[in-house]
Amino acid sequence: MGKTMKTLLLAIVAAVPVVLAACTGSATDQTKIRIGEVTRSIFYAPQYVAISQGFFKEEGLTVELSTTAGGDKTMTALLSGAIDVALVGSETSIYVNQQGSDDPVINFAQVTQSDGTFLVSRKKLDKFDWSMLKGSTFLGQRKGGMPQMAGEFTLKKKGIDPQKDLKLIQNVDFANIPAAFSSGTGDYVQMFEPQATLIEKEGKGFVVASFGVESGQLPYTVFMSKKSFIERNPKTIQKFTNAVYKAQRWVAAKPVDEITDALTPFFADTDKEIVKAVVKRYKEQQSFASDPIVDEKEWNNLQDVMQTAGELSQRADYKKLVDNTFAQRAIEAVGK
CATH class of the missing domain: 3.40.190.10 (Periplasmic binding protein-like II)
Structure with missing residues (x-):
């Protein structure tokens, strides 16, 4: 792990500036949940679809989305409580685990399944x-x-x-x-x-x-949260995962043009034809995960990649840092 990542993960700040907020709307019976995404990227299409197509709203959630610009800053925001859920690479949860955290970061819903x-x-x-x-x-x-x-x-x-x-x-x-x-x-x-x-x-x-x-396939970008937050809010995490899975099914079923239309509000400064070309490229190489389950074989491949790069001192326990309970229930509830 680089010195910058180590330093910032240890120096937890109290707040992170919100660059952008995106909400599905508000209602008195809805629960607010704050997401911090590591960057704004077409690579994360299912997340934006869950917002634009109203899947979070259907589940009774109002989403506040901020771009936290980098894995170190995203994890700092999560650990400090500035956000509730992070969309970031699984390796960041392993880095936190290597620091000996008493409140581990848990991967609960996969979004992308390959490098982008x-x-x-x-x-x-x-x-x-x-x-x-x-x-x-x-x-x-x-x-x-x-x-x-x-x-x-x-x-x-x-x-x-x-x-x-x-x-x-x-x-x-x-x-x-x-x-x-x-x-x-x-x-x-x-x-x-x-x-x-x-x-x-x-x-x-x-x-x-x-x-x-x-x-190869690996849990490249995953929704994760602190174990303590998940234990306090299991119903919210379940609703969140249900919405993610609905969006994944939608992305898998819809043509490139329709996916592009769903994403353009989040990429107002990018030419629509560029968005379309990128969606096509990522969809053709199956970058988007088909369901939220974090597969153990992919998790092991991730750690092989980290070890090859000399960034993993000790392999992390899959069962300690991954909880597929919510993903499995989402598949049962929403259907395949």
Whole structure:
């Protein structure tokens, strides 16, 4: 784990600024629940669908959504009580567990089941082979974060040592990676959507591979909360999970155009055709989880990725940090 993550997880703050609030409406019989998302991303389509299509409201919940900008800040907000539920990578719950928390963070509803980044080449390649990366300058993600770990895991699978075979750049802030690549930094870059599609549209780069496809299924982004909050509010967590599962079924059943329409209110500054292209790409590679269950095999794959990156000192107990009770009940209640 990087020093920044360790420091911020230990220095818990009392509040986190709310960047954006999104509510389904209010009613006297509704329960308010505060969600902190690690970033605003089309990758989290089921969450926005649960809001825009009224699934949270159906369950008697009013959602306040804030973007907490980074795994460390999101976890700090959760641990301090500034938010009730976090949408963030499962690795953050493992990091908290490694710190010896008396109130562990529990993963209870999975949203994405693969890495969401893509390998973008500066040059258009008629035929790509991973060996082409050797000797290149690679603009990567933050050390200790799930994107970088999934990236390194994939590179090593392909016979590439990130530290020896590449000029690896990791000192660029997440938000500045697309601009850095556009301005000439790196031969290749590991990039999220919609930036990857935007870069392609501008002719400044070309998507040549998917880290999500290559690194396999894992609980990449999950709704989680403190054990104490879940124990105090089991009915609220159940309603929340029911709404998430309804949204997952909706996303699985609906065409790309309809999903795009459901998401556009959350991406007002992004061209609708870009949103559509990203939804199509993520849906085709099955990035969205089909149900909220956090699978043990995927959990173990996550820890394999973390160990390969040297970010896991001891494997975390699946049964301690994952509670599928609410997901299983949601499937029973809503149907398959």
